[in-house]
Amino acid sequence: MxxxxxxxxxxxxxxxxxxxxxxxxxxxxxxxxxxxxxxxxxxxxxxxxxxxxxxxxxxxxxxxxxxxxxxxxxxxxxxxxxxxxxxxxxxxxxxxxxxxxxxxxxxxxxxxxxxxxxxxxxxxxxxxxxxxxxxxxxxxxxxxxxxxxxxxxxxxxxxxxxxxxxxxxxxxxxxxxxxxxxxxxxxxxxxxxxxxxxxxxxxxxxxxxxxxxxxxxxxxxxTRSPYNMKKLAAKDAPYYVFERTQHHNLNVRTLASQYLIRTLLSHYDRLFSHSYLDPDYTYRKEIKSEIIDQLELKYENNSFYALLAKYSPFWFYGMILKLVALRIKIRLMLLKR
Incomplete structure (x- = not known):
């Protein structure tokens, strides 16, 4: 410039x-x-x-x-x-x-x-x-x-x-x-x-x-405070991005769908680590259904965790998250030695 x-x-x-x-x-x-x-x-x-x-x-x-x-x-x-x-x-x-x-x-x-x-x-x-x-x-x-x-x-x-x-x-x-x-x-x-x-x-x-x-x-x-139900309501933002970009080219639409799925997965995962917010799985069922809806749009949304969320029962998905968290914790402990 x-x-x-x-x-x-x-x-x-x-x-x-x-x-x-x-x-x-x-x-x-x-x-x-x-x-x-x-x-x-x-x-x-x-x-x-x-x-x-x-x-x-x-x-x-x-x-x-x-x-x-x-x-x-x-x-x-x-x-x-x-x-x-x-x-x-x-x-x-x-x-x-x-x-x-x-x-x-x-x-x-x-x-x-x-x-x-x-x-x-x-x-x-x-x-x-x-x-x-x-x-x-x-x-x-x-x-x-x-x-x-x-x-x-x-x-x-x-x-x-x-x-x-x-x-x-x-x-x-x-x-x-x-x-x-x-x-x-x-x-x-x-x-x-x-x-x-x-x-x-x-x-x-x-x-x-x-x-x-x-x-x-x-x-x-x-936005930096602990996870709560008000934050869950904020998933309407990536939906807005997705809806308002449908007139753009395929690449933009695909990115918008991927962005939406990543956000949904973030809420999905956090509800497993804050299960007291969703004791009867009401919100996780809703999010799982929304993830499946996005995957069915046939964009290039081949996220491993999205597919895992789609096909896994809640108990299995929750167990995978705990194992991943444990692996990260052990790795950090080893790095500090």
Whole structure:
């Protein structure tokens, strides 16, 4: 990617306004780091929308403090309703030409928005995605990664299914592409639904490999908490991916089916290790039936465990999982010697 070419794209036009939407909930330990990383961007035409989702710590006070320091900051406080609703509140308030989402415990590199908006303008793109890294690896980053490319809709969807890169905070979006699209309240994997819907509205998207986004690994969230029934309900996300990719080529449809089966197997396996959640096998019977339905679609879904789940009685499948877990445990013990 040519930095001079992208800089020229910005200098020849009035810099578009970028609305950065940040849902905030009990993140006083990380919020200032997040806000500062945005205010220090070398792209300055921003409005930063902080939506406090009923925090009970000092997060709201931090929002008010930064509002008093920088006129670009807009603060909104609402009763706790979840990050989906907070993001929607931000979308309803946003007036930017482009939209970006940042999670309040994460932070971004100084060059992120300048580089992404420049690339979008240079190549007439409505969506641009960047790379990410984890906060515990941020200091290990190599020099600037210049790899970037433009993908067709199918190419982008195929890569996302392979890499499972659904997070909305690694992209900028032209406001007109989002339009009336909103996040679904209460969804654990809300980003999956939103990302698929956005990509189905564009013919192409840009990708910049540089890990501009720093994902926080220190703060526990619901997606990293112990397995529970709310997580089981999240299997509707891969179903949505499967359903919304049926107009694509055979390769994409096959990947979507494989992705769905892998997710179903993950829930199936976890219910065996958390059998108290499913004492009468109700949910495992349901998932087994869903796996069989996918296998009958005749895609290249020759997963050993999918076939094992299809043909094995529950007691046998559970025994295999215990033997595999024991084998892994023994191997780890031997490696520590």
């Amino acid at each position: 040519s930095q001079s070419k992208d800089s020229k794209a910005l200098s020849n036009k009035h810099p578009p306004l970028l609305s950065v939407i940040i849902p905030v909930y009990n993140v006083e330990a990380y919020l200032e780091r997040c806000i500062q990383s945005i205010l220090k961007q070398n792209y300055s035409n921003l409005e930063v929308i902080l939506v406090d989702d009923g925090s009970t710590d000092n997060s709201w006070d931090i929002c008010k403090l930064y509002k008093s320091r920088d006129h670009r900051i807009i603060i909104i406080q609402q009763t706790n309703a979840g990050s989906s609703v907070a993001r929607n509140t931000g979308l309803n308030k946003a007036s930017g030409d482009y939209i970006a989402f940042i999670d309040s415990d994460d932070y971004v590199k100084t060059e992120m928005f300048q580089t992404m908006i420049s690339y979008a303008l240079t190549n007439n793109l409505s969506v641009v995605e960047c790379g990410l890294t984890q906060s515990n690896k941020a200091k290990e980053l190599s020099p600037y990664n210049h790899k970037c490319f433009i993908e067709t809709q199918e190419e982008a969807v195929e890569r996302l299914i392979r890499e499972k890169n659904w997070s909305v905070w690694r992209r900028i979006y032209k406001s007109e592409v989002i339009g009336d699209l909103r996040f679904i309240p209460g969804k654990i994997h809300q980003d999956v639904f939103f990302t698929i819907d956005v990509l189905n509205r564009v013919e192409k998207q840009g990708y910049i490999a540089e890990p501009f986004y720093i994902y926080n690994t220190e703060n526990e969230s619901i």
